[in-house]
Amino acid sequence: MKKLTALLLFVLSASALAAAQAKPQALVFAYNAFAPWKTFDSQGQPAGPYTDIVRELARRMHLSLRFLPCPLSRCLAAMQNGKADLMIGVQNTPQRARYLDFLDPPFANDNRLAFYQRSGDSRDISHYSDLLPLTVGVVEGVQYQPQFDADGRIRRDAGPTVESSFRKLVAGRVDVLIDNEQQSALLASSEEFAGRVQRARLTLDNPHPNRLALARHSPLQPEKAEFEHALRAMLADGTISRLLAFERARIR
Known part of the structure; x- marks a missing residue:
């Protein structure tokens, strides 16, 4: 009986370890520059409030963040074929909704x-x-x-x-x-x-709310509910408002 119990514990531990190892540890951010919200600093590093929002989201999700710089059309293609996991600020259209899973809630309302x-x-x-x-x-x-x-x-x-x-x-x-x-x-x-x-x-007037989009073919798709939970928390604790307000005040 003790041997059977030990065997079951071993199998369960191995399964849990395999599941943990199978979960992707990196979030690939399809990064189309969109100044001032997504840009590059003087050292050539990604910067801007949208960038910081995704950095904080990745931190709360315990994922490392990898940037994939690309023009908009190439970024969308990377999301479509599963080479990237996330975009921010891209607008929802019926065609894009086939391969982009737009997260709720919106993180901001678009401007004019x-x-x-x-x-x-x-x-x-x-x-x-x-x-x-x-x-x-x-x-x-x-x-x-x-x-x-x-x-x-x-x-x-x-x-x-x-x-x-x-x-x-x-x-x-x-x-x-x-x-x-x-x-x-x-x-x-x-x-x-x-x-x-x-x-x-x-x-x-631009009526579209701003959302983050998770690629439907992303290996992180099973974590969608966790992404939305983290996003909701960032809105509730004022993190997103603080990041966006700083940039809006700077460019006025």
Whole structure:
């Protein structure tokens, strides 16, 4: 009887050890730079409040964090094929929901969308209809606002980054660009673009809440409830509000 008990304890211990070893210990973060929320510091290290949110989430989940820098389209592909586990700030669409599991609760509400035109451009862009004769610079793969995204009348010129859209605007290759209000304000005031672009009067509301997305093919998918529990705790204890408020105050 003692031998049987010892054997059962050994089997249970071995099973528990194997399960612990099977659980992934690294969280692969598909990292598309999105200043000021996801960027790189002067040493080339990932920085910004969205980055810090994921760092804290990984800490609470007892996972090491590995960054996978990539443009948006490549990051989405990495999530789709299981090479990355998590993204932050990417918008939910029916197509993306096939391979991205958007976590609840949202960590923030999105802000407004701004338009920029060249300095000295006298055209008044204050109504949505003012966009129709123009070429609008957009970022490839980004979903902006339902009306704008579905409007086949809008002529779009897609680039890989917001910075490339600003450069096209300055060079006269597009008439106007659309971007997140806070990110565009930061870029417009940068050394490269200050005095060369001006904000148009038109603003669009962006109704999408911001969520973290876990890849449906991620080996961490069974831990979804734990991710959501940790996220809820970060909202409840003010961690997320503190990180986001610091950045918003800095760029005002």
